[in-house]
Amino acid sequence: MDYRDSPAEAEFRTRLRAWLVENDPGLPASSTDDAYWERQAEWHTALYDAGFFGLSWPSRFGGHDLPTVFDVILDEELAAAGAPPRPSLGYLVQGISTHGSEAIQDRFLPGLISGKERWCQGFSEPDAGSDLAALRTRATRDGDDWVIDGHKIWTSYSDVADWCLLLARTDPDVPKHKGISAFAISMDQPRIEQRPLKMINGITKEFGQVTFDGARVPAANMIGEPGEGWRVAMTIVSHEREPGELGYVARYAKTVRSLERTLRENPDAYRADQREAVAWSFVQAEMLRLHVCRRLSERLDGIDHGPGGSIDKLLMTWVEQSVGAASLSVSGPGAATSTDDEALKIYLYARAQSVMGGTSQIQKNIIASRILGLPTA
Numbered sequence: 001m002d003y004r005d006s007p008a009e010a011e012f013r014t015r016l017r018a019w020l021v022e023n024d025p026g027l028p029a030s031s032t033d034d035a036y037w038e039r040q041a042e043w044h045t046a047l048y049d050a051g052f053f054g055l056s057w058p059s060r061f062g063g064h065d066l067p068t069v070f071d072v073i074l075d076e077e078l079a080a081a082g083a084p085p086r087p088s089l090g091y092l093v094q095g096i097s098t099h100g101s102e103a104i105q106d107r108f109l110p111g112l113i114s115g116k117e118r119w120c121q122g123f124s125e126p127d128a129g130s131d132l133a134a135l136r137t138r139a140t141r142d143g144d145d146w147v148i149d150g151h152k153i154w155t156s157y158s159d160v161a162d163w164c165l166l167l168a169r170t171d172p173d174v175p176k177h178k179g180i181s182a183f184a185i186s187m188d189q190p191r192i193e194q195r196p197l198k199m200i201n202g203i204t205k206e207f208g209q210v211t212f213d214g215a216r217v218p219a220a221n222m223i224g225e226p227g228e229g230w231r232v233a234m235t236i237v238s239h240e241r242e243p244g245e246l247g248y249v250a251r252y253a254k255t256v257r258s259l260e261r262t263l264r265e266n267p268d269a270y271r272a273d274q275r276e277a278v279a280w281s282f283v284q285a286e287m288l289r290l291h292v293c294r295r296l297s298e299r300l301d302g303i304d305h306g307p308g309g310s311i312d313k314l315l316m317t318w319v320e321q322s323v324g325a326a327s328l329s330v331s332g333p334g335a336a337t338s339t340d341d342e343a344l345k346i347y348l349y350a351r352a353q354s355v356m357g358g359t360s361q362i363q364k365n366i367i368a369s370r371i372l373g374l375p376t377a
């Protein structure tokens with residue numbers, strides 16, 4: 001593998017670097033407060049309008065048809081500039097392009113990629129998270145529409161979403177995985193209610209719970225065929241688990257660089273174990289960056305990682321939690337008592353990484369059964 005830039009990559013890197021100097025939005029280092037989530041859309045649009053978003057997606061939908069290595073360059077330069085990561089919605093793009101009809105792709109991908117239409121993902125329910133196939137939200141056919149009744153929870157961006165990629169049970173009489181369908185449902189209707197949920201670190205803008213009480217979605221907005229919802233979900237979650245798709249590497253690197261700066265400014269003020277925590281998180285973040293480079297370059301060769309996304313998700317969780325632990329260690333007990341509690345917020349947010357997109361236990365189950373071929377109970 002050759003890590004050096006080709007002339008086209010080098011030109012892109014230089015152009016991007018110059019743009020970032022002028023356009024750093026000054027968002028917090030991590031998703032530690034509401035300001036980060038409130039201004040995410042603005043950052044998305046700025047990147048897109050400048051031609052730096054959707055790099056590897058089809059130009060037909062507003063992308064740039066570039067090899068995925070350009071996403072790696074984008075992540076690297078965002079990290080180096082201390083800018084926020086690119087918005088993570090590749091998994092929805094993959095889900096809609098893999099399973100949606102041409103009409104669905106033409107209608108929804110341009111708005112999703114440009115950020116002109118915002119989306120949320122309505123999968124989890126109060127009693128169907130890890131056991132997603134147990135979901136109970138119902139879709140009942142009524143003329144040209146489906147009528148939706150049910151309750152989704154932990155729905156990221158539900159407060160600002162125009163559209164929801166919703167899983168609902170369309171056939172209760174078949175085995176549970178087979179009776180689910182996927183829809184693009186408009187969130188702008190009176191029979192959908194969204195209520196925010198407060199996270200442990202105080203954020204109120206990241207996710208909410210959503211109730212559907214006779215909400216309507218045109219039959220033409222089904223993504224895939226009736227009963228194809230489980231396959232749509234598996235495509236989406238397998239990509240949701242890939243750090244390369246998410247661009248989080250830049251977020252971790254930004255925090256690690258700031259910790260490193262703090263230590264270097266006054267090295268004697270810190271104990272050996274604090275320095276070691278930062279060094280370890282540096283090594284882990286760098287390991288993840290190189291792993292993502294390798295994954296993306298394998299993708300260029302047409303290699304599909306399938307359940308390997310679960311390994312990536314575990315790695316990403318370990319890195320985020322190492323970075324969170326280092327952040328808390330460097331701040332010391334003051335993190336819990338001072339008003340400037342960013343380190344504590346970074347630490348607490350890192351705990352969510354082992355839950356969102358499928359818990360670490362579920363990833364280990366997938367690795368055991370689908371990669372190692374171990375027997376299931």
Ligand SMILES: Cc1cc2nc3c(=O)[nH]c(=O)nc-3n(C[C@H](O)[C@H](O)[C@H](O)COP(=O)(O)OP(=O)(O)OC[C@H]3O[C@@H](n4cnc5c(N)ncnc54)[C@H](O)[C@@H]3O)c2cc1C
Nearest residue numbers: 121122123124129130154155156352355356357358359361
């Ligand atoms: C920040 C954040 C954002 C999220 N965003 C979204 C979103 O946009 N859309 C969406 O639909 N969902 C979202 N989620 C929900 C997330 O997908 C679920 O929380 C997750 O799948 C776990 O489901 P659960 O919370 O119901 O926990 P449960 O499934 O009830 O799990 C509870 C515990 O039991 C363990 N467990 C459960 N089953 C097994 C098993 N078979 N083997 C071993 N251990 C098991 C789990 O690992 C966990 O420790 C988000 C979650 C977070 C934290």
